[in-house]
Amino acid sequence: MRVAARPEDEAPPIVIEGLVNRFGDFTVHEGLDLTVRRGEILGVVGGSGSGKSVLMRSIIGLQRPAAGRIDVLGHTITEIDLEQGVGVRRRWGVLFQGGALFSTLTVGENVEVPLRKYYPDLSTELRQQIARYKVILAGLPESAVAKYPAELSGGMKKRAGLARALALDPELLFLDEPTAGLDPIGAANFDRLTRELKETLGLTVFLITHDLDTLYEICDRVAVIADKRIIAVGTIPELIATGHPWIEEYFGGPRGRAAGAAQAAHAAVTAHGRTDG
């Protein structure tokens, strides 16, 4: 969310080399490599159980890999402990699948938690104002600030979780299936919001999704996890051009074709509108 560029900002925010994750005898990742570029929305896709969430948990330090190296914002996550990680932790925000809001706090208080933790010197008034405008930036009505998570719908919980993820003005945003369980209108709105926030705030977004519309609408590049590693990264046409059978099935199936056609039609209408205007 920083606007001015600093020298270290030119480096890619996430670099993963040779990542290996194992649970007992079960290998999730074997020599996985991935680089996320600054300022892009990178979509991550893969079949159920292919290790998308484990990959995200490894990057944010919740899962210690068996081998490999992960650099996030110039820090090697695989080598630092929680205390050292504080500096880098406040430069990213994470939206978990179910929102993971603290159920005993109101939405506003939820957003205040990271602010209290990292910036105890902020005046109470400013801290509350920051929490309030973040909630509204995340697309919730003002009345939602004082509500408890149990009073919110699933879509509103995700937005509240997004507000908390944005609390510290992060540079890097992790979204785990942000549109899962939302109705198509809610999902489209969330996509638009993600895009807008990314452009306004200059975010880099790491986005796990199953939603083909999300992939077509907002992702700059898409990474495909299969066979325990990233088999391809690129724009959707580039991915399809690789001819990998899983990718062909994913984007070439009825759902994939429909989403692609919708995107093409949308682009045509937009272009048409521009020439008219």
Add this chain to the structure above:
Amino acid sequence: MEAAAQYSLEGEGEGSGARLVLTGQLTLRHMAAIEPALAGLAGPIAAIDLAAVEEIDTVGAWVVCRLARDHGAEIAGASEAAERLLAAVRGISPEGAMGPPRPPVWERVPLALGEQVFAARSGVIGVVGFIGQILIGAGNLLRRPSRFPLTALVHQMELVGVTALPIIGLMSFLIGIVIAQQGSVQLEQFGAEALTVNLVGRITLRELGVLMTAIMVAGRSGSAFAAQLGTMKLTEEIDAMRTIGISPIEALVIPRILAATFMMVLLGFYSALVAIIGGAVVGQFALGIPFWTFIARIQEVVPEHDLWVGLIKAPVFGLIVALAGCYNGMQVRGNSEEVGRRTTMAVVSAIFAVIVLDAFFAVFFTEVGWG
């Protein structure tokens, strides 16, 4: 070294107002140092100059917007990126509560009292309704015995009864030892040490065996019932059962209640026996009464109705503990905090009811001549 956020006022005291020049990094990290001073500026401020700002985030934009609104100032020199951030936060009202409205204390106290009264009323209605549901469920099971959840009943009997044997045995053994040892010290003053046998036998069979067991079962099983059913409520398992056509009362509540009621009888008796053995061990080693003599004396000095008093109370206590646990579990709504609250309530109300009822039983049995 990063340049922290700084500000300076230029042209103060001129007609149209001063020009506030902000420099450095207008970000969350540096805001705590500068924000109180900015909020305290007297003004008038005609313009805010952002041309020398190196870095800005939404927090910086928010503070600038707030200043501009408070002083009616213009914002000048904003970079394109800063302009985007300003546009994003402009127009959001700074006023508003973080939580539900909190009334003043003189309203809160009567409000809380009133809520307690209404909660007590709906609690009574809820308990009566719950007992009604159980009776209906029991009636259905009687008419269609093939639906009886026998496996669940046996499983619950194992959890409530068999797995409780070690802890209840240890507790009762120690209680027997304490009663015999402390009782003998007092009785010795009258030269009536031999009456220690009466004391241990009667008090454990009549009162303590069942009472302590009920408290232990409330802590072990009553809490487990509440937490289990409460979690199943939260995860919508109970709703799922209803939609499939399985009555949660028949499948979950009745086996637990039957198991607790029945096992309390056995556990209460077991507890009294182990306590007597504890007393006999003290007799053997501290009082000079041989172990088997102690046991034989028990048969002579303890009237048979003492056993019946204990065995009549035991299933009632078991029923109360199970009812409190299942009722509170089924009342869970909302969040995980509620599970904890209801579990506590199940244990506290069960123990309280057991002790109150025990007092009534004591008076009752004495009055009917089983003193």
